[in-house]
Amino acid sequence: MMRLAATALAVGLALLPAPSMAQAKYPVSTVTLATHSSPGGGSDVFLRELVKHLQPILGINLAVANITGGSGAKAMAEVAKAPANGSIFYATTPTYIQTTLLSKPEAGYDKLDPMMIVFLDPTIIYTRAESPHKTFADVVADARKNVGKAKWGAANPASLERIAFEKLNRMIGAGAAIVSHEGGGDLMINVLNGTLDIGVGEIQELRGQLEAKKVRLLAVLGEKRLAEFPDLPTAKEQGVDLIVSKFRGLAGPRGVPDDVAKIWEDAIKQALASPAYKAVYAKEALEPVAMGREDARRFTARFAEDVAISLKELGVIR
Amino acid sequence: MRPSRDDVLGLGMIAAAAAYWAAADRISVSLLADAVGADGVPKMLAVALAVLGALLIVATRIKAAPAEPRTPETDEQLRAHVRAAGLFGGLAAYALLLPVLGYPLALALLIGGSAVYGGAQVKPSLALIASLGGLGFWLFFAKGLGILMPLGAWVPGS
Amino acid sequence: MDTILSVVGALPGGWTLLAALAGVIWGILGGAMPGLSPSVAMALLLPLTYGMDPTAALTMLASVYVGAEYGGSIPAILIKTPGTNAAAATTIDGYELARQGRAGEALGISLMAGFVGGMFGLAMLVLATEPMAAVALAFTPPAYCALGILGLSVIASLSGRSLLKGLIAGILGLMIATVGTDPVSGVSRFTFGSPDLLSGIRPILVMVGLFAVTEMLSQISAPAWDKANRRDTRLKLPSLSMWRRLWKSQVIGCVIGTFEGLTPGGGGSIAAFISYNEARRWSSKPEEFGKGSVEGVAAPECANNVVTATALIPMLSLGIPGSNSAAVLLGGFLIHGLIPGPMLFQKAPEVVYGLYGGLFAANVLMVLVGLVILTPCIWLVNRPKPYLIAFILAIVVSGVYATDTSLTDLWVVLGMGVVGYGMRWVGMPVLPLVLGAVLGFMVESNYRRSLVLARGDHSIFLQDPVSLGLLVAAVALTAYSVWREYLKPRSKDA
Numbered sequence: 004m005m006r007l008a009a010t011a012l013a014v015g016l017a018l019l020p021a022p023s024m025a026q027a028k029y030p031v032s033t034v035t036l037a038t039h040s041s042p043g044g045g046s047d048v049f050l051r052e053l054v055k056h057l058q059p060i061l062g063i064n065l066a067v068a069n070i071t072g073g074s075g076a077k078a079m080a081e082v083a084k085a086p087a088n089g090s091i092f093y094a095t096t097p098t099y100i101q102t103t104l105l106s107k108p109e110a111g112y113d114k115l116d117p118m119m120i121v122f123l124d125p126t127i128i129y130t131r132a133e134s135p136h137k138t139f140a141d142v143v144a145d146a147r148k149n150v151g152k153a154k155w156g157a158a159n160p161a162s163l164e165r166i167a168f169e170k171l172n173r174m175i176g177a178g179a180a181i182v183s184h185e186g187g188g189d190l191m192i193n194v195l196n197g198t199l200d201i202g203v204g205e206i207q208e209l210r211g212q213l214e215a216k217k218v219r220l221l222a223v224l225g226e227k228r229l230a231e232f233p234d235l236p237t238a239k240e241q242g243v244d245l246i247v248s249k250f251r252g253l254a255g256p257r258g259v260p261d262d263v264a265k266i267w268e269d270a271i272k273q274a275l276a277s278p279a280y281k282a283v284y285a286k287e288a289l290e291p292v293a294m295g296r297e298d299a300r301r302f303t304a305r306f307a308e309d310v311a312i313s314l315k316e317l318g319v320i321r
Numbered sequence: 322m323r324p325s326r327d328d329v330l331g332l333g334m335i336a337a338a339a340a341y342w343a344a345a346d347r348i349s350v351s352l353l354a355d356a357v358g359a360d361g362v363p364k365m366l367a368v369a370l371a372v373l374g375a376l377l378i379v380a381t382r383i384k385a386a387p388a389e390p391r392t393p394e395t396d397e398q399l400r401a402h403v404r405a406a407g408l409f410g411g412l413a414a415y416a417l418l419l420p421v422l423g424y425p426l427a428l429a430l431l432i433g434g435s436a437v438y439g440g441a442q443v444k445p446s447l448a449l450i451a452s453l454g455g456l457g458f459w460l461f462f463a464k465g466l467g468i469l470m471p472l473g474a475w476v477p478g479s
Numbered sequence: 480m481d482t483i484l485s486v487v488g489a490l491p492g493g494w495t496l497l498a499a500l501a502g503v504i505w506g507i508l509g510g511a512m513p514g515l516s517p518s519v520a521m522a523l524l525l526p527l528t529y530g531m532d533p534t535a536a537l538t539m540l541a542s543v544y545v546g547a548e549y550g551g552s553i554p555a556i557l558i559k560t561p562g563t564n565a566a567a568a569t570t571i572d573g574y575e576l577a578r579q580g581r582a583g584e585a586l587g588i589s590l591m592a593g594f595v596g597g598m599f600g601l602a603m604l605v606l607a608t609e610p611m612a613a614v615a616l617a618f619t620p621p622a623y624c625a626l627g628i629l630g631l632s633v634i635a636s637l638s639g640r641s642l643l644k645g646l647i648a649g650i651l652g653l654m655i656a657t658v659g660t661d662p663v664s665g666v667s668r669f670t671f672g673s674p675d676l677l678s679g680i681r682p683i684l685v686m687v688g689l690f691a692v693t694e695m696l697s698q699i700s701a702p703a704w705d706k707a708n709r710r711d712t713r714l715k716l717p718s719l720s721m722w723r724r725l726w727k728s729q730v731i732g733c734v735i736g737t738f739e740g741l742t743p744g745g746g747g748s749i750a751a752f753i754s755y756n757e758a759r760r761w762s763s764k765p766e767e768f769g770k771g772s773v774e775g776v777a778a779p780e781c782a783n784n785v786v787t788a789t790a791l792i793p794m795l796s797l798g799i800p801g802s803n804s805a806a807v808l809l810g811g812f813l814i815h816g817l818i819p820g821p822m823l824f825q826k827a828p829e830v831v832y833g834l835y836g837g838l839f840a841a842n843v844l845m846v847l848v849g850l851v852i853l854t855p856c857i858w859l860v861n862r863p864k865p866y867l868i869a870f871i872l873a874i875v876v877s878g879v880y881a882t883d884t885s886l887t888d889l890w891v892v893l894g895m896g897v898v899g900y901g902m903r904w905v906g907m908p909v910l911p912l913v914l915g916a917v918l919g920f921m922v923e924s925n926y927r928r929s930l931v932l933a934r935g936d937h938s939i940f941l942q943d944p945v946s947l948g949l950l951v952a953a954v955a956l957t958a959y960s961v962w963r964e965y966l967k968p969r970s971k972d973a
Contacts, residue, residue: 041807042522042523042526042810043522043525043806043807043809043810043811043813043814044810048810048813048814051526051529067526068469069522070469070884071883072674072678072883072884072885073674073675073677074674074677074678076674076675076677077674077675077883077884077885102674102677105665105666105667106667106670106674106677107672108674151934154932159665160353160661160662160663160665161351161353161660161664161665161666162665165353165665169353180932180934181931182620182928182931182932183662183663183665183928184928185662185924188798188799188800188801188806189799191797191798192615192616192618192797192799193619193620195616195797196616196617196618196619198619198620198932207813210798210818211797211798211818211819211820211821211822211823212797212798212820212821214818214820214822214826215820215821215822217821283816317351317352317353318350318351318352318353319351319353319664319665319666321349326904326905326906327905329905330644330647330905330907334647341654344669345668345669348661348666348668348669349666350666351664351665351666353663353664353665354661354663354664354666355663355664355927355930355931356930356931356935357926357930358664359661359663359664359666359668360668361927362657362923362927363654363657363668363669366650366653366654366657369650370647370651370654373643373646373647374647376643377643377647380643400700401697401700404699404700405696405697405699405700405900407699408695408696408699409696409893409896409897412692412872412876412893412896413893415876416876416886416889416893419880419886419889420886424877424880428873428876428877431869431872431873431876432869432870432872432873433869435865435868435869435872436865436866436868436869437865438699438865439699439864439865439866439869440864440865441863441865441866441869450866451869454869454870454873458873458877462877462881466523466881468523468881468884469884470880470881471884
């Protein structure tokens with residue numbers, strides 16, 4: 004339906020095209036990287052930053068295409084039916100799995116073949132600076148003591164963060180009111196003005212307030228502490244086994260040759276190691292994992308299974 | 322007595338309210354829902370619409386509100402409705418043919434077709450204006466803004 | 480004082496000025512194109528700004544916003560189709576004026592009112608960011624719900640002859656707003672399996688259908704094109720006596736626009752409608768409203784341009800985008816490695832003051848560009864009617880489809896065109912439907928959030944002081960409007 008060749012706008016902007024010789028010859032001269040987010044949105048910013056550092060390494064044209072609409076359904080459909088010659092990839096996030104499970108579009112995540120998982124995104128629980136709660140353990144203890152009083156906020160209605168808070172609610176029997184919002188900004192207002200006790204979100208959304216010391220980080224919902232915030236304990240360390248894992252990766256149509264996937268894996272690993280790129284992603288506390296094709300497939304399948312189980316438990320899907 | 326337009330509207334709204342309620346009733350229930358529920362506000366709206374529809378019918382009967390004219394449509398009005406339906410048909414045809422013919426061609430046909438339908442003379446300049454319109458809009462959106470406008474199934478290599 | 484000096488020092492030169500000019504021109508064009516909202520116009524330009532210097536890039540984006548909010552009024556006045564959500568209120572009197580052959584005058588008023596609004600908003604942005612940011616933070620979920628209800632209360636005075644039909648239209652609008660993902664549980668509602676409907680029906684689609692498509696369906700059989708515009712084919716800026724008449728409506732627009740800009744959600748649209756309503760209440764000639772009042776153009780156009788500046792306050796000072804447009808601008812900051820928030824003013828003051836200077840330039844350029852293009856615009860709508868209809872339809876179907884390349888969006892617009900045609904037939908006003916569609920999501924989502932917070936206790940709406948104040952205002956305004964419109968003994972002209 005749509006022609007993908009016409010994305011002249013987004014091409015270029017790479018610093019210096021200095022192709023490295025180690026790469027095998029890539030089968031096409033222009034690769035489209037599709038995202039469901041609109042220009043300036045999360046995945047869009049991720050892709051454009053990646054392109055900046057990857058283009059000199061790959062030595063081919065990388066164009067970002069914003070195929071918005073349907074929370075990713077449109078972009079997935081577009082990529083799923085594209086030729087599997089390495090000319091198009093889709094920037095994956097948990098959204099594509101959520102959308103597939105929640106709204107069952109014609110082409111879901113299972114119609115795409117994961118090629119890489121590039122980063123894991125840490126999820127953070129935070130509160131406002133004036134809050135009486137100094138640690139996540141305080142919050143939990145307080146919620147246990149005053150059952151039915153706590154107020155927690157998550158960014159989106161059926162997001163992973165929301166699901167995590169629902170789990171926490173059951174785990175500690177807090178009976179907390181869990182309020183969902185229309186994005187992280189909306190949530191931030193209600194944490195800052197004291198309507199909510201705590202919020203859950205990503206470092207990127209918090210940076211502005213964090214620099215101004217208006218918010219206090221309480222816990223990271225991961226297996227280990229973050230390199231950027233070594234003093235911030237995990238939820239697990241504070242006695243609550245709560246983990247939210249989010250990722251950023253690339254997936255293609257089914258049938259992309261293995262050697263193409265290998266070229267990407269090598270190039271992305273090289274880009275991740277470059278100091279210039281490191282400085283950018285370290286600031287966002289992104290964890291570079293650079294999982295190759297097999298690992299990415301396994302990871303995605305397990306991830307989808309976990310989310311499906313959670314959604315079923317909560318009665319969101321049947 | 323002939324039903325007035327208000328009666329038609331009132332009955333239509335009651336029917337719409339019923340259909341909307343039925344659709345709201347089929348919204349799936351989730352454990353993430355609040356006390357109001359995903360169907361709570363829609364159902365309130367359905368009730369409000371039905372009540373207002375009924376009030377409208379009653380109000381015309383007791384002349385509490387100015388009723389719309391009860392006279393039948395004049396021939397001229399009927400012709401206007403038919404003309405409007407025709408134009409809508411053209412727009413619907415555009416929407417249906419867009420993926421097949423592609424954006425530039427479908428748009429040129431829409432421009433030419435609706436101009437003729439609106440009373441423009443069929444002459445070469447009309448075809449020229451329509452083609453330039455289709456081409457110009459396509460250049461603007463597809464090339465200028467980089468939006469993926471469909472080219473149509475008939476363009477080779479697309 | 481220091482702030483002002485910094486802004487003067489940061490007045491743009493060279494590239495930034497050029498960026499502002501390009502932004503304003505594209506903004507006016509995008510805003511004037513029904514179906515492309517200001518945020519989409521900005522998003523389309525965003526990739527171009529990645530390689531630019533941050534100040535020039537952000538100035539360009541902000542200039543698009545300024546231009547687009549103004550540009551929306553051009554089709555509102557000339558062809559009764561608001562180009563942007565916030566220009567819907569302008570159609571009421573703007574199009575009436577155009578039909579009376581005063582299109583040039585109406586365009587002149589909307590241009591100057593937009594300039595006054597933009598400058599006032601900029602002054603607020605420069606001088607009062609901190610106290611204003613505090614206002615933005617005071618809005619809790621019950622307060623947002625109440626703000627939406629205050630917006631809906633305007634229905635009482637936009638219903639024309641029949642309050643009942645106005646209320647029905649309002650309910651229909653609210654129903655349209657319930658389509659999409661449920662704000663609390665995330666289940667899909669009324670989407671009938673279409674992924675395109677998951678994120679809801681954008682109000683701009685409703686407006687384009689109800690106004691533009693409906694108007695064309697009616698015009699196609701209107702016997703002769705009324706040549707009313709012929710009498711006045713040139714842009715006419717307001718005279719001194721006109722300014723004297725307009726000052727009150729502009730003050731109203733400025734004050735209301737300032738506060739609405741701070742609060743996410745309806746933003747410019749609520750500001751425009753409430754300003755229109757208040758301008759009528761305080762006007763010395765309220766009877767002209769709806770029949771071609773100059774104040775009815777000035778008030779909403781002033782208000783929605785104030786919003787272009789004040790909407791940046793929560794974005795810059797808190798890092799919280801209050802509208803889609805502000806969200807795109809936030810993306811622009813992030814791309815350049817700048818993080819909006821309380822520290823932005825210390826970390827990158829040159830960018831902030833550069834942006835202020837750019838906004839100043841954008842507002843001046845908006846007037847200059849307007850002076851150049853408006854007369855040709857009037858000429859354009861005086862082309863032979865069959866061609867005009869053909870090209871209006873072409874613009875509408877293109878703009879609507881281009882935003883998300885979605886056929887579903889196109890069908891929604893065509894469907895709303897039929898609905899609008901039917902509404903004319905039964906004498907139902909369309910503006911209440913528009914208000915419902917714009918505000919429905921905000922009211923419902925915050926109503927339910929508030930109840931989650933209060934565990935089902937409705938008294939939360941009375942305990943929150945902001946909410947209480949807004950609700951009292953809504954009730955008072957509704958009562959007054961109903962009394963004035965339907966109960967007050969009519970004077971001889973009724």
